[in-house]
Amino acid sequence: MSGSNYTFVAYTQSPIAESHGPILIGIFISCLLYGASMVQIWNYFSVYKHDRLWMRLYIGLLLIEDTVNTAFAIAWIYNLVITNFGNVEPFGLSNWLLETDPLLGAIISFSCQAFFTWRLHCLVKRWWIPILILIPSLAGTAGGISASIILRIHPDLSDLRKFTPYLYFWLIPTVAADFIITGMMIYFLRQRRTSFARTESILNKIIRLAIQSCLLTTIVTLADIISFVVTPLPIHIAFSYCTPKLYTNSVLSSLNSRPNRRFETNEQWELPSSGQQEISLSELRARGISGNDGFASQNATGTKPGGTEVYIDVSTHIAHDTSSKGKYMQDDDDSLPGTHAQ
Secondary structure, eight states, X not given: OOOOOOOOOOOOXXXXXXXXXXXXXXXXXXXXXXXXXXXXXXXXXXXXXXXXXXXXXXXXXXXXXXXXXXXXXXXXXXXXIIITTTOOGGGGXXXXXXXXXXXXXXXXXXXXXXXXXXXXXXXXXXXXXXXXXXXXXXXXXXXXXXXHHHHHXXXXXXXXXXXXXXXXXXXXXXXXXXXXXXXXXXXXXXXXXXXXXXXXXXXXXXXXXXXXXXXXXXXXXXXXXXXXXXXXXXXXXXXXXXXXXXXHHHHHHHHHTSOOOTTTTTSOOSOOOOEEEEEEHHHHHHTTOOGGGTSOGGGOOOOOTTSOOOEEEEEEOOOOOOTTTTOOSOSGGGGSTTTTOO
């Protein structure tokens, strides 16, 4: 029996595992979030067909921005691990695909923060609130644009410290705008609390939604800043690719949380109009209606002396709104979930 020779090869850790492994995972998560936003966009256009045209165009714009950002992220990582397989040098350099990340991230975050600013303005109608929010939001957008420009001028990723002021200028104002939006929404909604259980339930729902909308984006953005500060590796790019998807999903979840009239064509939403009818006591007796049938027993009296019948006017007053038939969410205030359901 002949012997066999075995050759053992020692495998060392990949030189890009620490730096780009987390980025690859972040892009995977970003793609999952993109899929979630696609489901929400499909639901929005399927259900809320009576929203204003500008709102539907706005959602279409978010769809385009999100799609471009996801496509560029996939193309960038594909270029590194497939096209340049075995070549380590491109991993330390930026290219135009990576340079678009701060730009698109800043644009998407501004688009979503502008939406929440508009909703807050519809809620309280105070001119200074949009200014207070849009100043840091615009500053963050300018910081994202400047970060893209610096990446273009200095594509070397081995020294990230030269990007420090631009990244701070991009992310810190963005987090500040999120905090202001959340704080303002909670404060003014709590001021509108009443003793009515249904109104309280609606306000609590909006408050929870406001917190959830900005909580994840704030946490991930802070993680982006912290990872940039504590490590020289470009791990923060993983969080940078996830943040725009979280912003888009926060807007879509707030819009899709509203009550809808999806089945309006199959159901009668309009209640009967108010009206009056006269019913005599003799007719009530002929119908067999007694006090146990919803009328007080003392109402079932006989006729007046002389044969004159006593008539009872039964008025039905049902409040209903016919002006909103055939349309949905036409008022700005109705963008708040559940506020039009009264």
